[in-house]
Amino acid sequence: MRELIKRSLAEHRIALDAGDYSSLELTRLYLEEIERRDGDVGAYLTVTAETAIRDAQEADARRATGCVRGALDGIPYALKDNFCTDGVRTTCASNMLKNFVPPYDAAVVSRLKAAGAVLLGKLNMDEFAMGSTGETSALRRTRNPVNENCVPGGSSSGSAAAVAALEAAFTLGSDTGGSVRQPAAFCGVYGMKPTYGVISRYGMIALASSLDCVGVVTRSAEDCGTVLSCLSGKDARDATSVSHPFPKFSQYKKDGSRPLRVAVVRELMAEGVLSSDVRHALQLAEKRLEELGAEIGEVSLPSPEAALAAYDVICAVEAASNLARYDGIRYGYSEAAEELFELYAKNRSKGFGYEVKKRILFGTYLMGKDQRALYYDRAQQARAQIRERMLGIFKQYDLILSPTASTPAFSTGTTLSAAEQRRADLCVVYASLAGLPALSVPFGKNADGLPLAIQLIGAPFAEGLLLDMAKRLEEVTP
Amino acid sequence: MSRSDFEAVIGLEVHAELRTKTKIFCSCPTDFGAEPNTQCCPICMGLPGSMPSLNRRVVELAAMAGLALHCTVSPISRTDRKQYFYPDLPKAYQISQGEVPLCRNGYLVLKTAEGERRIGISRIHIEEDAGKLMHENGKTLIDYNRSGVPLIEIVSEPHLRSGREAADYLRTLRAILVSCGVTDGKMQEGSLRCDVNVSVRPVGMKTFGVRTEIKNLNSFTFVEKAIEYEIARQIALIERGEGVRMETRRYDAVSGETVLMRRKEQAEDYRFIVEPDLPPILLTETEIEALRQCLPEFPDARAARLVREYGLAEKDARTLCQDVALGNYFEAAAKSCAYPRLVSNLLLSELLRHCDGAEFVSPVSADRLAALADLMGEGTVNSATVKKLLLRLCEGDFDPRLVVEQEDLGQIRDKAKLRTVALEVIAENPRAVADYRNGKNAALRSLQGRLMAKTGGRAEPILSEKIMKELLKEEV
Numbered sequence: 043m044r045e046l047i048k049r050s051l052a053e054h055r056i057a058l059d060a061g062d063y064s065s066l067e068l069t070r071l072y073l074e075e076i077e078r079r080d081g082d083v084g085a086y087l088t089v090t091a092e093t094a095i096r097d098a099q100e101a102d103a104r105r106a107t108g109c110v111r112g113a114l115d116g117i118p119y120a121l122k123d124n125f126c127t128d129g130v131r132t133t134c135a136s137n138m139l140k141n142f143v144p145p146y147d148a149a150v151v152s153r154l155k156a157a158g159a160v161l162l163g164k165l166n167m168d169e170f171a172m173g174s175t176g177e178t179s180a181l182r183r184t185r186n187p188v189n190e191n192c193v194p195g196g197s198s199s200g201s202a203a204a205v206a207a208l209e210a211a212f213t214l215g216s217d218t219g220g221s222v223r224q225p226a227a228f229c230g231v232y233g234m235k236p237t238y239g240v241i242s243r244y245g246m247i248a249l250a251s252s253l254d255c256v257g258v259v260t261r262s263a264e265d266c267g268t269v270l271s272c273l274s275g276k277d278a279r280d281a282t283s284v285s286h287p288f289p290k291f292s293q294y295k296k297d298g299s300r301p302l303r304v305a306v307v308r309e310l311m312a313e314g315v316l317s318s319d320v321r322h323a324l325q326l327a328e329k330r331l332e333e334l335g336a337e338i339g340e341v342s343l344p345s346p347e348a349a350l351a352a353y354d355v356i357c358a359v360e361a362a363s364n365l366a367r368y369d370g371i372r373y374g375y376s377e378a379a380e381e382l383f384e385l386y387a388k389n390r391s392k393g394f395g396y397e398v399k400k401r402i403l404f405g406t407y408l409m410g411k412d413q414r415a416l417y418y419d420r421a422q423q424a425r426a427q428i429r430e431r432m433l434g435i436f437k438q439y440d441l442i443l444s445p446t447a448s449t450p451a452f453s454t455g456t457t458l459s460a461a462e463q464r465r466a467d468l469c470v471v472y473a474s475l476a477g478l479p480a481l482s483v484p485f486g487k488n489a490d491g492l493p494l495a496i497q498l499i500g501a502p503f504a505e506g507l508l509l510d511m512a513k514r515l516e517e518v519t520p
Numbered sequence: 521m522s523r524s525d526f527e528a529v530i531g532l533e534v535h536a537e538l539r540t541k542t543k544i545f546c547s548c549p550t551d552f553g554a555e556p557n558t559q560c561c562p563i564c565m566g567l568p569g570s571m572p573s574l575n576r577r578v579v580e581l582a583a584m585a586g587l588a589l590h591c592t593v594s595p596i597s598r599t600d601r602k603q604y605f606y607p608d609l610p611k612a613y614q615i616s617q618g619e620v621p622l623c624r625n626g627y628l629v630l631k632t633a634e635g636e637r638r639i640g641i642s643r644i645h646i647e648e649d650a651g652k653l654m655h656e657n658g659k660t661l662i663d664y665n666r667s668g669v670p671l672i673e674i675v676s677e678p679h680l681r682s683g684r685e686a687a688d689y690l691r692t693l694r695a696i697l698v699s700c701g702v703t704d705g706k707m708q709e710g711s712l713r714c715d716v717n718v719s720v721r722p723v724g725m726k727t728f729g730v731r732t733e734i735k736n737l738n739s740f741t742f743v744e745k746a747i748e749y750e751i752a753r754q755i756a757l758i759e760r761g762e763g764v765r766m767e768t769r770r771y772d773a774v775s776g777e778t779v780l781m782r783r784k785e786q787a788e789d790y791r792f793i794v795e796p797d798l799p800p801i802l803l804t805e806t807e808i809e810a811l812r813q814c815l816p817e818f819p820d821a822r823a824a825r826l827v828r829e830y831g832l833a834e835k836d837a838r839t840l841c842q843d844v845a846l847g848n849y850f851e852a853a854a855k856s857c858a859y860p861r862l863v864s865n866l867l868l869s870e871l872l873r874h875c876d877g878a879e880f881v882s883p884v885s886a887d888r889l890a891a892l893a894d895l896m897g898e899g900t901v902n903s904a905t906v907k908k909l910l911l912r913l914c915e916g917d918f919d920p921r922l923v924v925e926q927e928d929l930g931q932i933r934d935k936a937k938l939r940t941v942a943l944e945v946i947a948e949n950p951r952a953v954a955d956y957r958n959g960k961n962a963a964l965r966s967l968q969g970r971l972m973a974k975t976g977g978r979a980e981p982i983l984s985e986k987i988m989k990e991l992l993k994e995e996v
Contacts, residue, residue, distance in 0.1 A: 124569075125569070126562075126567075126568065126569040132568070132569075134568075139568065142568065144562070144567065144568070144569070145562065145567070146562045146567070146570075148569055243571065244569070244570070244571050245569040245570070246569055247568040247569045248568075248569065248797075250796075251796035251797050252796035278573060279571060279573055280571055280573075280797075281571070281572070281573050281574065281797060281798050281799055282796075282797060282798075282799060359793060360793070360796055363601055363603060363613060363791075363793060366603060366605070366611070366612030366613060367566050367568070367610060367611045367612045368568075369605065369607075369612065371607050371662075372565065372610065373567075382607070386605055406791070409603075409791045409792075409793050410789055410791060411789045411790075411791065411792075414791070414792075414793070418793065422794075
């Protein structure tokens with residue numbers, strides 16, 4: 043029976059419809075796997091077993107009467123702990139929100155409820171999504187299920203680890219600057235950051251509003267497309283969400299009128315930028331795409347220094363602004379204080395962890411009236427130019443092939459040097475700054491058995507193309 | 521130096537609550553006086569993950585206010601976060617508009633003793649209200665019902681010069697905003713609040729003095745009194761050689777004084793950033809024009825139209841348009857009358873004398889006034905008769921035309937008849953006749969008066985005077 047939890051969403055759907063097993067049985071299997079495995083993996087912060095069982099029974103009841111709600115009806119999934127869930131604590135893996143129980147559901151949660159999906163629980167993350175190893179979580183340590191001595195990546199650490207460890211059929215994460223793609227790469231699963239605005243952010247606790255995207259983590263490209271189809275579309279509660287005729291999965295035809303044009307990033311292929319295993323995987327992916335009929339060209343990433351700086355500044359400024367509301371007055375970590383200032387100082391000093399406070403201080407400084415024009419305004423200008431230039435690349439190419447991360451997952455406790463961090467960030471920030479869709483695709487393993495991955499970046503709303511190419515690569519993955 | 525050696529420089533920041541059913545970024549109601557924290561949701565409470573969606577009606581009402589105040593309405597404006605920590609501000613930032621407000625560069629025409637003055641309006645922007653702190657038994661409670669209630673802030677140029685003038689500005693502003701339906705203007709419910717910036721300088725000086733800000737004034741009287749007190753206080757400080765300090769003050773209505781709230785050593789840094797959760801606010805020319813069409817007609821425009829449509833003298837038209845009810849009454853009468861200028865004359869020089877009270881309420885219906893103007897205009901009765909009839913109409917309603925017929929009040933235009941009466945007058949007043957013939961033209965008026973008396977005021981004045989003159993010439 044346990045083998046079932048490896049199955050794809052489409053297989054589950056067929057089996058559930060055929061009555062091979064019930065949603066209740068499937069849900070129990072995932073819950074058992076969480077029970078069995080999560081003590082080591084540490085993906086979950088909260089397991090909602092009771093409501094999951096109840097929701098699964100309801101899904102089965104619907105099925106019995108022929109009222110199936112779609113591809114996700116009765117499918118067990120889990121959420122990064124920065125999506126608000128009505129009545130289920132939502133912590134952002136922070137002491138600040140350790141006991142915060144939202145009175146409402148995030149837009150994606152409402153959609154998944156309406157689609158009949160079964161929530162298994164809430165997943166660990168870097169505190170307030172700040173970090174790339176999961177190690178800034180104030181509540182739990184998540185390990186890489188492939189090798190528990192390695193980090194799972196972050197900030198959607200639990201989202202990637204849970205999917206890799208078969209502790210959920212799919213999960214949602216958030217991607218501000220690689221937070222879904224990079225852990226997906228580290229854990230050997232698919233991680234999609236869609237075009238900015240394709241999925242409503244309403245109810246996803248903000249890090250940097252102009253960069254934040256809801257991300258999807260799955261074990262196959264096809265699963266990813268299934269979840270994306272359910273979640274995408276304009277939402278009145280997120281004014282930045284967009285309605286766009288979503289290109290159908292598999293729209294791209296191998297024998298189309300012209301060959302697929304793929305750009306490879308010159309700088310990242312240079313000697314010493316990527317670890318040799320990642321570089322090798324990328325070269326192999328390039329070869330495979332060529333074999334699939336693609337034309338390969340080379341491009342340069344526009345202004346890498348400006349891109350990295352712009353990302354750091356915008357992210358810090360918006361984070362400082364978004365996190366200013368956590369004062370312990372209405373909810374969250376709170377201590378008694380004599381005076382108002384003391385109350386702010388106590389609650390915010392003790393409620394937040396080091397990384398969060400560091401970024402708040404940095405961001406607050408950057409948006410001061412004497413600094414804003416120098417840093418934040420210039421960062422926005424740089425960002426606009428980078429977006430233009432990225433869109434320019436997509437006039438000549440259908441997609442960009444790049445690594446998701448410069449290395450495979452590294453050991454827990456490793457401190458990256460500034461140069462290493464810079465190389466890691468270079469792989470992911472362009473899609474975030476330009477609001478482009480990007481998909482991390484698992485692509486073989488290195489000699490130590492650690493997952494390798496490549497990243498496909500597309501023009502706005504090219505999610506369908508990315509998924510389709512990922513699916514083709516899936517068939518030829520080493 | 522005395523008060524008259526100084527000039528006060530005053531600017532107002534007026535917050536008006538917009539008349540919308542729901543809040544600015546969520547669908548909570550805006551009703552006043554509900555139980556605390558019963559009109560709140562995750563959005564106006566700023567709960568983690570919640571996001572604002574702009575209520576389009578807010579943009580429309582704010583743009584209407586801008587159009588009514590002769591502002592340029594921006595086709596593209598944006599929202600910004602104004603950031604500061606205070607418990608009544610649940611997100612720790614207020615969504616407002618910084619560098620690019622919805623409306624700019626307008627003015628309001630203020631009628632003062634010295635004539636009309638244009639008070640510049642530098643900007644109007646939209647923003648959300650904060651919650652309300654209540655201090656009870658040493659505890660502080662917060663009511664978030666008001667959090668997210670839509671406001672516009674109307675910032676005047678520092679063009680006002682006295683407390684009286686500032687209060688008049690606020691009155692006029694309120695009247696305009698209320699007439700457009702932008703706000704209900706209820707000052708006692710806080711729908712209209714005002715912050716005042718005051719400084720003084722020696723008359724003739726071009727630079728500004730150090731200003732103080734008086735926060736949250738919610739009545740015309742308080743605005744006037746607080747400013748006058750503050751002007752006197754600042755002059756006294758300067759005269760004592762102490763100088764004015766930049767600070768925020770509040771008005772104590774009991775003592776009639778302004779009281780220090782906090783010093784402002786430097787301008788506060790609100791760390792404005794563009795609100796990343798909201799796209800720019802777009803207004804097309806077509807939409808702006810459609811909003812302009814929704815505006816009521818303002819006094820100046822109406823006066824110009826009355827001059828154009830009814831041929832009134834400009835001064836009369838302006839007088840009629842000062843009061844909406846008066847203007848409406850005039851138009852109701854003028855519409856059904858062939859002699860609109862006569863309607864205006866009768867209304868302004870006669871009927872108004874019989875109206876008292878703050879608001880114009882006519883004791884005579886518009887139809888009756890129109891009928892009187894027609895009777896006079898077509899020559900059926902003369903002005904003396906019309907005045908008498910108008911007085912009688914103030915006492916009780918009747919049909920003037922009918923009464924003129926029944927009581928035979930029509931003008932006498934029959935030459936033979938007038939000649940007979942004139943001859944009688946000449947015969948009975950030999951002295952006046954002699955005076956006239958000796959060159960005393962004034963005597964003619966007295967003779968004419970007799971003639972009027974004899975005809976019960978009904979003689980056609982011009983014709984009868986002509987006949988009288990002829991007769992006086994003949995009988996030498």
